[in-house]
Amino acid sequence: MAAHCEDSEQVVVGIETDNGLWVQALHAVGYRVYGINPLSASRYRDRHCVSGAKSDAGDAKILADLVRTDRHNHRQLADDSSAVHAIKVLARTHQSLVWARTRHSNALRAGLSQYYPAALAAFPDIDGRDALAVLQRAPDPSAGATLSLSKISSALKVAGRQRSIDARAREIQTALRSPQLHTSDQVVAALSASTTATVAVLLVLNTQISELQTQLTDHFETHPDADIYLSLPGLGVILGARVLGEFGDDPNRYTDAKSRKNYAATSQITVASGRRRAVIARHIKNRHLADAIDMWAYSSLRASPGARTFYDQHRAAGDTHHQALRALGNRFIGILHGCLRHHTHYNEHTAWARGIVNTCGSGCFRRPPFRRADRRLRAMLAG
Template sequence: MRLFVGDDWAEDHRDVELMDATGARLAKARLPEGVAGMARLHAMIAEQLGPDIEDEEEAARQVLIGIETDRGPWVQALVAAGYQVFAVNPLQAADYRKRHKVSGAKSDAADAHVLADMVRTDAHQLRAVAGDSDQAEAIKVVTRAHKTLIWERTRQTQRLRHALRDYFPAALAAFDDLDAPEALDLLARAADPAAAARLTISQISAALKRAGRRGDLAAKAAPIQAALRTEHLGQPEVVTAAYAASARALIAVLATLNQQVAALHKEVEAHFGQHPAAEIICSQPGLGPILGARVLAEFGDDSQRYASAKARKNYAGTSPITRASGKKKVVAARYVHNDRLIDALLTQAGTAVRVSPGARAYYDKQRARGADYNAALRQVANRLVGILHGCLKTGALYDEATAWSHHAESLAA
């Protein structure tokens, strides 16, 4: 018999419900996290399946589990056990809940019931958790950590920028990139206007050298010194001292972030370089080791996950959605998507239009049709996802002429 399981997770426990094909509740329980909870869940499932099981693997395939996440050791254990595991978007679960209750009432046990009922009635509409390789999972871990630190560095840089604008605007004129090594070095040494104005050309040149800058360092140091000595509206001395203390703290955080971003950069390259699909992915226009690793991490490497190029595009969020009712028809961008994946794909598209003649021609065609910059770039990204899908499916490296042959013919016509 088929068994349907709803698994609603919290930080320290799981609420599960087992349901049969008629929607009747067979069992429910609150399980602890970890090995003990997983063992209890296996026991509950085995009890319902019965003792007379000839093919355990096929029996496990008859168990469908709905859960609102697609990662973590618990999910990996469910997949390893052979169950069919479906990652349910929380928005889908919330909408499904309204089919049964419009009062807005909610509980963990009720959510487990909703998830079980969803996989019972709508499993064909849900996304199965992919069976990605351990290599792909490792790449996902390091690429997400790497990107998270980059985002955090941007936030800290903006905080430093706001602070300097309030008490030391001359520093903003001196340094284009506040998170650059020489900027952090000099501002750490002289975080207040008076100390910065005393920096000599040799001190600034030394900071540039430590940052790995080349060429005539004295010539590069002169405009920095001049900018730091520019008169500007300031704050009272005691307020300036307070701002300088807070700026030094932000600078220390940024320096540490720079070090860890660089360290994880190497980890991403090392893990990605060992993956069998790395060469194919890096052959795509606009993708190098870091961006390619992000794309692989977010797509995964399960060859059965995407039934077609369209399915991959839909998951990527690059394909448009159509809302039609009567005589009204609207085509819009997908706003529910994997933020990390769409960020990587749009970055790839931005580079591709500069290095790939086919991508550039396709971009120009979208602009000629009236699409704005973002819409045209999203269309390029959508096309590149389709090309990547074809290359991964056939095991072929990217070929410019083959990838854009259809569009080249239409442009020529």
């Protein structure tokens, strides 16, 4: 490409991904790179060929035609800093490991319920350090029933507990020695082996999550926008890093608050045809960002009186819990956009001074927000 054009800014590249070494190299040279969603490329292919034929050369021409004529309808690769790229990688890895820990914790709980209910009674927090330490030493009911107080106390100390060790050890011993139903020895042996393996995985996950959290904190706190993110209610270091990493720090990426909300998938979409019309939530979205915003909105309920009032009004209007959180998250994204644009910290009075429900210019919805279509409307849309 360099041989055919002296000015790199005149080169426009369409590619069906927005990450990787090849994309970074194209962007570093100065080319304008557009990451095209594979679904969009497939639909564009159908515009010109309905036979289903497909080839690499044909796909290349389709992408070239797309960015030549329709690039104004697609998003150019953002000019984010290396710092925010590092934060995004660490935040996504941390989040993925947290999700993996949840999956393995659920698997451990399900396995214990089949042969070791006393362990579930002893440890409500099954992936906690106390539970994992004791289950390492006693993965089956017979071993748990024979554990002495000294062995339980030793396991708790090794796990890091420093307070109420003796009292907690007695509680655990009482629970493990309580009467419970039993299954065959072969099944117990198999399930205990599964428990041992799952406990080992959870211990490694806990260690790696802790180490990643330290690294993520170090990277996030050195970013110039970190103090703005941390000033918003409900955003701590981890959630703030997730939101920053997914939104990026390119000041020209989002033209206004609406475009930032659309990218986050918190704004509604309209499905209309003739007399049929429905306003619904977006289901195609960045799941990493959507999860972070949902947790952010929920965490803000205790930290911000304005957020609490906004949530309560949406609930009183008939919204479900998640609908109200989605609307609150949408409002906070608008507030975040304003803070970043003006380089100012969050102010509770400024954020909610113009009202709660009817202040649509500040980021909330006009009624009704995300109201689910009733059965009749769904049938009309399907038909």
